Amino acid sequence: MTQVIIFGSSRSFGNTRKVIDDILGFSGTPLFDLNNFDISPFDYEHRNQNDGFIPLIQELIAYDTWIIATPVYWYNMSTQHKIFFDRFSDLLKIRKDLDRKLRGKKLFVIASFGDSYPKGFEDTFEQICEYLGMEYLGSSFIYSGTKHEEYLEQNKAHTDKAKLKLGIVHK
Ligand SMILES: Cc1cc2nc3c(=O)[nH]c(=O)nc-3n(C[C@H](O)[C@H](O)[C@H](O)COP(=O)(O)O)c2cc1C
Structure with a gap:
């Protein structure tokens, strides 16, 4: 099974990247940082069809499992x-x-959040997968704050879930 990380955050080396490094750092999983691609917002006239989106998809198509790495911004995925x-x-x-x-590709989401457990966050990804014929493997939510001990206590379970789903075995 081939896997790839599709990373999108307003900072390339912040909390989300740290989570990804913790979970997948030793696995050698390739990472595509959306900040490094020239991808503009959807255009009904497709005037941007020659930007970086299609070449990126053509590269990602080679992998069976797509790992979406995103911070939670305003209860949702990052703008990227x-x-x-x-x-x-x-x-x-x-x-x-x-x-x-x-169709048939698998998708797992790793999300970093800093305030409150994002209710309904998974629904979007579940529905995207259903629509595109992809298999939704689930999400792990990792708390980056310090105030809420209950969330900190959940971090290990969420990290373990990601490793289990993605078959990551750390030496
Ligand atoms: C614009 C913005 C919006 C945010 N919205 C939320 C939110 O809705 N819920 C939450 O729990 N944390 C929220 N946070 C906190 C981030 O999810 C958290 O700090 C995360 O670890 C940031 O990852 P990053 O360093 O990759 O950006 C927000 C942070 C920013 C900058």
Whole structure:
């Protein structure tokens, strides 16, 4: 099973990256940082069809499992990821060949949050997977704050869940 991390945060080396390094750092899993790609918001006229989105998808298609790494910003995924997912509408309209290749791929979400456990956060990803014919493997939510001990106590369970689902064995 081949896996890839699709990373999107407003800072490339902040809390979300630390979580990813903790869980997957030793696994050698390739990481694509959306900050390094020129991907503009969805355009109904597809005037941006030659930006970095399609080449990125063509690279990602090679992997069976996509690991979405995102901070929770305003109860939702990062803007980088929202723009990335909005652009899937391009595939449905002008690159059906690539859209078809998404079917059967697996998706797992690792989210870093700093305040409150994000209710309903998973629903979006579950529905995206259902729509695209991908298999939703679940989400792990890792608390980056210090105030809420109950969330800190859950971190190990969420980390273990991610490792189990992704088959990560640390030496
Ligand atoms: C714009 C913004 C919005 C945020 N919204 C939330 C939120 O809705 N819920 C929450 O628990 N934490 C929220 N946080 C805290 C981040 O989720 C948390 O600090 C996370 O670990 C940041 O990861 P990063 O360093 O990769 O950006 C927000 C932070 C920012 C900057």
